[in-house]
Amino acid sequence: MDPDLLLADLAAGKTAALARAISVVENGRPGFERLLAGVHRSLGHARRIGITGPPGAGKSTLVERLVLAYRAAGLRVGVIAIDPTSPFTGGALLGDRIRMESVALDEGVYIRSMASRGSLGGLATSTREVSDLLDAAGFDRIVVETVGVGQAEVDVSRMADTTVLVLVPESGDGIQTLKSGVMEAADIFAVNKADRPGADTLRHEIEVTLGIRRGNAYRNVPAHHGYRASRRAGAREEAEGARGADGRWEHAVVLTVAARGEGNDELMAALDRHHEWLARSGTLEQRRRRRMLERTREVVDRAARRWMWDESHADRLIAARLDEVVDGRLSPYDVATEVLDGLKQGARL
Numbered sequence: 275m276d277p278d279l280l281l282a283d284l285a286a287g288k289t290a291a292l293a294r295a296i297s298v299v300e301n302g303r304p305g306f307e308r309l310l311a312g313v314h315r316s317l318g319h320a321r322r323i324g325i326t327g328p329p330g331a332g333k334s335t336l337v338e339r340l341v342l343a344y345r346a347a348g349l350r351v352g353v354i355a356i357d358p359t360s361p362f363t364g365g366a367l368l369g370d371r372i373r374m375e376s377v378a379l380d381e382g383v384y385i386r387s388m389a390s391r392g393s394l395g396g397l398a399t400s401t402r403e404v405s406d407l408l409d410a411a412g413f414d415r416i417v418v419e420t421v422g423v424g425q426a427e428v429d430v431s432r433m434a435d436t437t438v439l440v441l442v443p444e445s446g447d448g449i450q451t452l453k454s455g456v457m458e459a460a461d462i463f464a465v466n467k468a469d470r471p472g473a474d475t476l477r478h479e480i481e482v483t484l485g486i487r488r489g490n491a492y493r494n495v496p497a498h499h500g501y502r503a504s505r506r507a508g509a510r511e512e513a514e515g516a517r518g519a520d521g522r523w524e525h526a527v528v529l530t531v532a533a534r535g536e537g538n539d540e541l542m543a544a545l546d547r548h549h550e551w552l553a554r555s556g557t558l559e560q561r562r563r564r565r566m567l568e569r570t571r572e573v574v575d576r577a578a579r580r581w582m583w584d585e586s587h588a589d590r591l592i593a594a595r596l597d598e599v600v601d602g603r604l605s606p607y608d609v610a611t612e613v614l615d616g617l618k619q620g621a622r623l
């Protein structure tokens with residue numbers, strides 16, 4: 275692979291180059307770091323949107339609706355679907371997780387699934403790197419779909435400018451989620467399958483939970499607290515994501531029936547509003563800056579680990595000490611100390 279040639283093709287918007295670049299990056303093939311370094315300067319055009327939520331909540335259906343709407347507005351969209359491959363399912367579910375037939379043949383849409391198998395550096399890192407490639411290739415929106423409401427999804431969602439949490443009535447997941455810490459990671463809540471009973475109740479629960487959390491956060495600021503409390507008593511605009519009195523983002527809660535496209539305009543509007551708020555409040559800059567910090571650390575971490583296992587004496591030393599570790603004369607910690615001390619003193623293969 276010639277990274278410079280690939281970069282040029284990528285910038286020229288050639289789809290084949292994009293597919294190639296992604297595969298080089300995903301598999302960590304030689305030159306992948308040069309490729310990513312090469313696109314770094316051209317990043318920042320795309321808006322990155324994370325869609326997360328429990329299995330079967332309708333995330334893909336919702337994403338497909340968003341993609342159609344963005345396409346109608348003349349925007350190019352990249353979609354990354356994280357496949358929750360486990361050793362047990364072996365990725366058999368993949369085809370099912372991203373059936374977006376209506377947009378699959380559109381040249382302005384690029385859909386990629388990524389398996390959450392263990393790679394050095396982790397899925398979150400490779401997702402961010404693939405997003406960079408889509409950004410560099412000129413896509414206007416990058417939507418990342420992740421399944422689940424745990425820490426792994428939060429990590430992935432940290433690549434996003436805006437995170438949408440999709441919940442559904444009647445599943446119990448909603449309440450579980452509200453109790454977990456994942457709530458904080460979301461900017462917009464989509465209560466999907468609103469054609470089913472319980473959607474309004476769930477929306478109410480979300481609003482109350484957000485309200486309680488806000489109340490706690492502002493316990494020592496009586497003026498805001500009172501203002502918020504009185505507004506919450508009746509007003510609807512808070513739930514619709516108006517800007518808070520102190521300039522904070524107030525979460526939008528949107529009811530959707532993704533299967534029929536209902537609520538999609540509201541969701542799009544909430545996404546736009548959130549982006550405006552991000553830009554106006556300086557949060558976009560802050561988030562991107564924080565992301566660059568995390569990214570740089572991840573890249574340093576991965577490079578250091580790779581160097582250690584590929585080029586240092588660590589593996590050889592461990593092999594040489596293994597008998598002693600097995601029969602208890604040495605602990606793994608003793609060996610780690612010896613490895614590290616050796617590295618600090620410049621030990622090589």
Ligand SMILES: Nc1nc2c(ncn2[C@@H]2O[C@H](COP(=O)(O)OP(=O)(O)OP(=O)(O)O)[C@@H](O)[C@H]2O)c(=O)[nH]1
Binds near residue numbers: 329467
């Ligand atoms: N009743 C109803 N069904 C819906 C709605 N949106 C999606 N569905 C259905 O819910 C099922 C799951 O939809 P998906 O979009 O695949 O859900 P998902 O969250 O992407 O699923 P995973 O990726 O497997 O976690 C499908 O059968 C959809 O047709 C909705 O608003 N109402």
Ligand SMILES: [Mg+2]
Binds near residue numbers: 333334335371419
């Ligand atoms: Mg899906």
